Amino acid sequence: MKTVMIVDDALFMRKTIKKMFERAGYEVVAEAENGKEALDKYMTKKPDVITMDIAMPVMDGLLSLKEILKIDETANVLMVSAIGQEELVGEALACGAKGFIVKPFTEELLMSAVDQLF
Amino acid sequence: MKKEESLFDIFLYETTHLLDEMETKLLEAESNKRTNKEWIDNVFRIMHTIKGSSAMLNFKKLSELSHGLEDVYSFIRDNNIELTSEIIDISLEVVSFIKNEIETLEENGDLGKDITPLKNRIKLIFENLKNFKGKKSNYKVKIKFKKDCMMEDIRALDAKNKLEKISKVLETFPTILKGPDSCKEISEKGVSFLVNSDFKESEINNMLKKILFVEKSSVTPYEFKDLKKVEEEEEEEIEDIKDRKHYISVDVNKLDNLLNTVIELVTSRAVLEDRVLKEFNKSEEIENLFYNLNERIKELQENVMEIRMLPINRVFSSMKRLVRDMSKNENKKIELKFVGEETEVDKNIIEDLYNPIMHIIRNAVDHGIESRETRENLGKSSVGTIILKAKTEGGNIIISICDDGKGLDRKAILNKAIDKGYIKKSNREITDKEIYSLIMKPGFSTTETINEYSGRGVGMDIVYEDVKKLGGVVKIDSKENTGTTIDLIIPLTLSIVSGIKIISNNISYIVPINSMKLIFKEKREDIVKDTNGNMFIVIDNINYPLINLNSYYADSNYIDNRNKIIMLIEASEEEKFAIAFDEIGGEYQVVVKTFPKYLKKCTKSLRGLSGCTTMGDGTISYIVDVTGLALELNKKVSE
Numbered sequence: 001m002k003t004v005m006i007v008d009d010a011l012f013m014r015k016t017i018k019k020m021f022e023r024a025g026y027e028v029v030a031e032a033e034n035g036k037e038a039l040d041k042y043m044t045k046k047p048d049v050i051t052m053d054i055a056m057p058v059m060d061g062l063l064s065l066k067e068i069l070k071i072d073e074t075a076n077v078l079m080v081s082a083i084g085q086e087e088l089v090g091e092a093l094a095c096g097a098k099g100f101i102v103k104p105f106t107e108e109l110l111m112s113a114v115d116q117l118f
Numbered sequence: 119m120k121k122e123e124s125l126f127d128i129f130l131y132e133t134t135h136l137l138d139e140m141e142t143k144l145l146e147a148e149s150n151k152r153t154n155k156e157w158i159d160n161v162f163r164i165m166h167t168i169k170g171s172s173a174m175l176n177f178k179k180l181s182e183l184s185h186g187l188e189d190v191y192s193f194i195r196d197n198n199i200e201l202t203s204e205i206i207d208i209s210l211e212v213v214s215f216i217k218n219e220i221e222t223l224e225e226n227g228d229l230g231k232d233i234t235p236l237k238n239r240i241k242l243i244f245e246n247l248k249n250f251k252g253k254k255s256n257y258k259v260k261i262k263f264k265k266d267c268m269m270e271d272i273r274a275l276d277a278k279n280k281l282e283k284i285s286k287v288l289e290t291f292p293t294i295l296k297g298p299d300s301c302k303e304i305s306e307k308g309v310s311f312l313v314n315s316d317f318k319e320s321e322i323n324n325m326l327k328k329i330l331f332v333e334k335s336s337v338t339p340y341e342f343k344d345l346k347k348v349e350e351e352e353e354e355e356i357e358d359i360k361d362r363k364h365y366i367s368v369d370v371n372k373l374d375n376l377l378n379t380v381i382e383l384v385t386s387r388a389v390l391e392d393r394v395l396k397e398f399n400k401s402e403e404i405e406n407l408f409y410n411l412n413e414r415i416k417e418l419q420e421n422v423m424e425i426r427m428l429p430i431n432r433v434f435s436s437m438k439r440l441v442r443d444m445s446k447n448e449n450k451k452i453e454l455k456f457v458g459e460e461t462e463v464d465k466n467i468i469e470d471l472y473n474p475i476m477h478i479i480r481n482a483v484d485h486g487i488e489s490r491e492t493r494e495n496l497g498k499s500s501v502g503t504i505i506l507k508a509k510t511e512g513g514n515i516i517i518s519i520c521d522d523g524k525g526l527d528r529k530a531i532l533n534k535a536i537d538k539g540y541i542k543k544s545n546r547e548i549t550d551k552e553i554y555s556l557i558m559k560p561g562f563s564t565t566e567t568i569n570e571y572s573g574r575g576v577g578m579d580i581v582y583e584d585v586k587k588l589g590g591v592v593k594i595d596s597k598e599n600t601g602t603t604i605d606l607i608i609p610l611t612l613s614i615v616s617g618i619k620i621i622s623n624n625i626s627y628i629v630p631i632n633s634m635k636l637i638f639k640e641k642r643e644d645i646v647k648d649t650n651g652n653m654f655i656v657i658d659n660i661n662y663p664l665i666n667l668n669s670y671y672a673d674s675n676y677i678d679n680r681n682k683i684i685m686l687i688e689a690s691e692e693e694k695f696a697i698a699f700d701e702i703g704g705e706y707q708v709v710v711k712t713f714p715k716y717l718k719k720c721t722k723s724l725r726g727l728s729g730c731t732t733m734g735d736g737t738i739s740y741i742v743d744v745t746g747l748a749l750e751l752n753k754k755v756s757e
Contacts, residue, residue, distance in 0.1 A: 078330075081269070083268070083269070086269060086271070086272050086296070089269065089272050090272055090275060090276070093272070093276045093279070094279065098330065099329070099330030099331070100269070100272075100330070101267070101268075102267070102268035102269050105268075106266070109264070109266060109267060112264065112331070113330045113331060116328075116330055116331075117330075
């Protein structure tokens, strides 16, 4: 079973995304409230997929992405963005994010993106 | 200042010609996907010439624009680079721009509009060219993203960045990827890139498949042109100058005046001949003198006419651009073919032909030729064909516009005609030709489609009016799923006609000599009548409709028992008929005068006559319009 880490400062988003993954047969092995926490948990859990929110306290998604890729340049990081974050998304893609989805998104859309990573 | 003005006229004339030539060449290159050194040289030379001349006249903007393109083509030539569709497009844009703005040259002292955007784009293309040389392959890459994945513009930008790692991205469609407008466009239509890469199609496609939310992607080779390096440039230059024709521009009014003088000369000669022959004894010497005079006048007339003649190709070529732009816009593939484009037509006619032909072509592209899918489903070639034909026949020029589209909808036209009250529901069989001719009624249109090019699909009434003004007729033929052919039959403006004088009931007529096929004395037994009283004559076992000029134009009560002379007339290849009259006169060169306006209402008594002429003895002859007469006959028979 493929493993997932969900990074988002909003509990609601984490729970929603978690449900989507679980229904699709993924195992959510970690949740993180900010980029720093995500970086720490990545070291121990090594999830197959990371969904990464962009605007978060302590360490934002972009920086977290960069740090994770420093550790493992093949990490599958999927950015979770919203309209208005075009610039940041562009940067994330340039840094090596595998792709991005835009809030609000459907389960179908999220899964079609995640499935494509493997 | 007089001198300057005429220089300016020459400049305008030459530049317009060069732009036409360039446009033709560009379209040629686009459709052939092939150019050679000569092609590049030619286009380069055109830009070079325009640059030079406009700089001489201090038209800085014009000079700058042509200079920009000149640089591009010179670089292509010198570095053996492949020509891209981007370059063709920008060149066509420049041509259109200058053509549209050239009128403003005189008043503004330069092009009216701002050239900066065009100039910048040329500059960019030139920079790209300089950064990129080599012999890699060009591909067109198309991507369509999954529905609702949002921020399609950023995704397209990402795809571009990824493509850039393995190729050189030459162009993107839309040109600007980022922004709400592009985002909408990309989400609806997808995004395309023109790239140059040494990777294979499949390798590029595999890379694309890794991009998230790419639903469909395609990589197809994009053919560019094979160019050879310029060799012995100087030698070429010398040849070029030798080959170039010399033109002077002449005010059309001057030509019209010249033609009028020639026409007066013809009449004066006829009067003079008549008087001389009456007052002096007929001698061989006088006859010879008149013969010589006649011949010289004929030559003069022919020369003047010839100056006014232009190949119809002028009108035809301008349709290439129309078809190209329209089919691109409507996502159809259409091939435009020419037959007889070298046919020469009087300048006045040429100008008036542009609009009718354009209308018909627009209709053909819009409503005639089906979409690619429909064509394929019907088992037709996915590429539609429009053929533009020109030929001269019996003193007429016939222009045919044939398309292999879906044809006219007989039923829809009939219903609409009944709706609009053009025809009554009747039991009578209506022929296809009659039905098709209904579309030329004002405001008649069976389609509600509106687009940039065809308006409301109307236009056939305008075509009809335009052609009528030229003294011509329109014929429409169509077959469902096979296509439509529209013929414009227009008399060549021979304001001087060679004809045979014939006399019937003391009225004299002139029949154009080139439509006359046979003259003989009637034998009563060869004439037959059908149940409606229509007369026919049997010649070599073929029945031809027969018109007795006496009863046709003159008093129908006139008792007519003289032995008639019969003339077989060929209006066109398919249309032959015979006329019967009393006497035959000689051959004359006559000047056609149109009927005065107040007579034009007498349509019935003037049917089949194109005008009249004053003969040398001061009498009047009517000029027989053979095409018109043939039409009248057809009408009568179908009634």
